[in-house]
Amino acid sequence: MTEHTIGTQEQWQAQRDELLKEEKELTRRGxxxxxxxxxxxxxxxxxxxxxxxxxxxxxxADLFDGRSQLMVYHFMFGPSYEAGCPVxxxxxxxxxxQVPHLKARDTTLILASRAPLEKLIGFRKRMGWDIGxxxxxxxxxxxxxxxxxxxxxxxxxxxxxxxxTVIQNAEMCGTTAGGYVAEGPGLSVxxxxxxVVYRTYVSTARGLEFAMPYYALLDRTxxxxxxxxGTPIWLRRHDEYASSVAAV
Amino acid sequence: MPEHTIGTREEWQAARNxxxxxxxxxxxxxxxxxxxxxxxxxxxxxxxYEFDTEDGxxxxAELFDGRSQLLAYNVMFGPDYTLGACPGxxxxxxxxDGALVHLNHSDITLICFSRAPIDRLAAYKQRMGWEFPYxxxxxxxxxxxxxxxxxxxxxxxxxxxxxxxxxxPGWLEEWAGQVGADLKDGLRENPSWIAFARxxxxxxxTYTVSAPDPFVAPYFSFLAERTPNKxxxxxxxxxxxxxPD
Numbered sequence: 001m002t003e004h005t006i007g008t009q010e011q012w013q014a015q016r017d018e019l020l021k022e023e024k025e026l027t028r029r030g031x032x033x034x035x036x037x038x039x040x041x042x043x044x045x046x047x048x049x050x051x052x053x054x055x056x057x058x059x060x061a062d063l064f065d066g067r068s069q070l071m072v073y074h075f076m077f078g079p080s081y082e083a084g085c086p087v088x089x090x091x092x093x094x095x096x097x098q099v100p101h102l103k104a105r106d107t108t109l110i111l112a113s114r115a116p117l118e119k120l121i122g123f124r125k126r127m128g129w130d131i132g133x134x135x136x137x138x139x140x141x142x143x144x145x146x147x148x149x150x151x152x153x154x155x156x157x158x159x160x161x162x163x164x165t166v167i168q169n170a171e172m173c174g175t176t177a178g179g180y181v182a183e184g185p186g187l188s189v190x191x192x193x194x195x196v197v198y199r200t201y202v203s204t205a206r207g208l209e210f211a212m213p214y215y216a217l218l219d220r221t222x223x224x225x226x227x228x229x230g231t232p233i234w235l236r237r238h239d240e241y242a243s244s245v246a247a248v
Numbered sequence: 249m250p251e252h253t254i255g256t257r258e259e260w261q262a263a264r265n266x267x268x269x270x271x272x273x274x275x276x277x278x279x280x281x282x283x284x285x286x287x288x289x290x291x292x293x294x295x296x297y298e299f300d301t302e303d304g305x306x307x308x309a310e311l312f313d314g315r316s317q318l319l320a321y322n323v324m325f326g327p328d329y330t331l332g333a334c335p336g337x338x339x340x341x342x343x344x345d346g347a348l349v350h351l352n353h354s355d356i357t358l359i360c361f362s363r364a365p366i367d368r369l370a371a372y373k374q375r376m377g378w379e380f381p382y383x384x385x386x387x388x389x390x391x392x393x394x395x396x397x398x399x400x401x402x403x404x405x406x407x408x409x410x411x412x413x414x415x416x417p418g419w420l421e422e423w424a425g426q427v428g429a430d431l432k433d434g435l436r437e438n439p440s441w442i443a444f445a446r447x448x449x450x451x452x453x454t455y456t457v458s459a460p461d462p463f464v465a466p467y468f469s470f471l472a473e474r475t476p477n478k479x480x481x482x483x484x485x486x487x488x489x490x491x492p493d
Contacts, residue, residue: 004286004287004289004290004445004454005287005289005290006289006290006291006292006452007289007290007291008289008291009291011289011291012288012289012291012453015287015288015289016288016455016456018284019281019284019285019288022280022281022284023281023457023461024461026274026277026278026281027461027462029274029277030274030462033267033270033271033274034473036267036270037267037473037474038252038476038478039252039253039263040260040263040264040267041252041253041254041255041259041260041263042252042253042254042255042260042476043254043255043256043257043259043260044254068477069475069476069477071471071474071475090346090350093346093347093349093350094343094346094347094467095346095471096346097342097343097345097346097467098342098343098467098468098471100488100491101339101342101466101468101488102468102471102472103491104486104491104493105468105472105475105478105479106477106479107471107472107475109471187474189474189475189476191475191476191477198254199260200252200475200476201474201475201476202264203474206272206275207268207271209275210470210471210474211471213343213346213347213467213470214347214350214351216463217319217347217351217356217358218351218354218356219278219282219285220285220319220441220443220455220457220463221317221319221356221443221454221455222286222290222317222443222444222445222452222454222455223286223316223317223355223445224282224285224286225282226354234353234354235350236353238349238350241349241353
């Protein structure tokens, strides 16, 4: 239970007015950040990546699907996984609903993972998402932007104390901790101009919180996030809460 | 298309690293603001409200549906709107179902409120394919008591609202056409998030945030903000089944 005080309407309003000033300052800084983000240089993507898609083998430019902007969520679903990462699932739960709105803004939003396409499509059917999903398993697409790690690279991490959330998520994905963390989550953004594909933005790890809108919602509730270090993450796939290994 | 430079991978990485520092600072400030939000006092709700829901009449305590926290988005859909809710609010609501089950399992009931009668909310919910509970504040003082709606007199008394009603920009005139209401009525609804807690049989109001806070924006705007061309700055929105083309 969160500690809290009980107050009058007047006390609440006075504190709320103070907080509003800080929220506005946060918004102003967020706007500045967005402006800086849009000034990142564009980097031409020169490699000819190939993807397995529901329309056959395609290049990166084809994935734009006729629009000028492409947003790829790198969903952790490696070749050794039996099912997709539960946290990525919670992200996809909300991303899928944004597809039509982003299309209207000339932006195609898709998921990409390294597992074979049929595994991805089968899992998507189970989760009921209406969003494109491509397999990047046959190319260095993930590797080149840092979303795929080799056994050698992971050795120090795996030799140390592995966080409980990693162990739990690996089990839920039907793979080992090493297999699980070989994949990295992330968002990469591309634009197509005069036939050239440019990479414009990449974000990963803690920089993905904007893709987890439930955190922004939790941040407005009376008890907040209520998460504790050392406790495994509470998120489950949306159809697995009832049978979750550690009920919240 | 915004101005942009073309760079090498190394130049991009250097700029990205600088930006990452600022993003981390922003995350830290956000954490501080979050803590202050949690420090707001809880205010007991003394008035007995009764709402029309899809399952009949319910009190505020009953809207918690057995959980200890209630988080609600107030969709602009007033009794005078003849064609449906505000398209921007509708787009925001499109993003809620993805979070619904996750919040429900965190002891939070997530719902939407609007002031139009329940049968119109239920029909609109069906049209949009939403799953979250949609509750009507029609014929209650709830929306007025919590700053989620303005009375005609209040609206008349706010110079900014009067100005927008009398000299609306083009996008706002279009918006009035989309919802099928006169602006003098349409602008009386306040798009807001509101949160309540329930403890030992008492319901407490804990938090409200309203436009123009960016949290009261459709989720895709946070994604679009990360694309090179995020689109027009005017708040022109469409319902997902009404996009032109």
